[in-house]
Amino acid sequence: MPQPTQPVFDGHNDVLLRLWNRAKAGADPVRDFLDGMARGHLDAPRARAGGLIGGLCAIYIPSGALVLKQADARGHYATELAAPLERAPSLDIALEMAAIAFRLERAGAWRLCRSTADIRAARAEGVFAAVLHLEGCEPLDADLAALETFHAAGLRSLGPVWSRNNIFGHGVPFAYPMGPDTGPGLTEAGFALIRACNRLRIAVDLAHITEKGFWDVAKTTDQPLVVSHSNAHALTPVARNLTDRQLDAVRESGGLVGLNFATTMLRADGREDAQTPLSDMVAHIRYLVERMGVAHVALGSDFDGATIPAGIGDAAGLPALVAALAADGFAAEEIAAICHDNWLRILAQAWGETA
Structure with a gap:
């Protein structure tokens, strides 16, 4: 496998879910993360x-x-939206996952970052x-x-919905072929949530939301x-x-789209x-770059949350994607922007950091 030559900051992973499940089975999530798992x-x-230096967890x-x-037989499928969840047990699980994140930080396994300066400092320290x-x-x-409370504890990014409905808005189903215009958008509580995120400088992620919700945000x-982790509908017409x-709206806002490695979306x-x-x-x-410009394209792997191409395999396989981009004609500075620089620029803007 190629040796890592390009640092990567990734826009989405579910490692905390995997570690939480392991903890429920009696494992030590800190040791799992530090020592690695099969x-x-x-x-x-x-x-x-x-070469993965960090990401949104x-x-x-x-x-x-x-x-x-x-x-x-035609290759079509449409999974019904997941049922809404109750708030109290959801809060319990969220606090348990946050506790794992804090334990990892205390053990020196990772650094919880609240600014791009924190991200750069963590990278410098390895x-x-x-x-x-x-x-x-x-x-x-x-x-x-x-x-x-979550913001005070370090939360710096959120998506109002997953692929289910809640009090803030509506999610899109896992379906092919289907467009993202599958239902209503934000509720009144959802609009209030977006305004609160703007006030607190929490980044808002539009993955999983309906098209109406996208325009509401x-x-x-x-x-x-x-x-953070979606692809081009023109190439793969799934609802996500x-x-x-x-x-075009992402480009006009100065935002970005992170490539999802899930094969169903590729x-x-x-x-x-x-x-x-x-x-x-x-x-x-290539499609995202040609449509929006390289400054608006990044990576959002969905590691630990999806089936990804065997040619990548896991985080250790990221150099294979870097090599494939280089072989396709992307310049070194374009690859650096996609793999790292764009995320840091966008997070700095969302978090209200001065240049």
């Missing part, structure tokens, strides 16, 4: 091997026994730079008191539009991917298949 995509040894409340629908992200706001109530927020009109046929070539990943990046 399964999963992300831990300290694999991050070092792949999701607190995600699982939806029980949700199973993706199998494709029919420590994984973790940014806390809330994927779906089920742990929050409409009064947003818990949001203040666009007309409300004072931040660049960020979609972005239309050209949405991509392949033209929308199938879950690890034997997906890296050329499909490069094709999506």
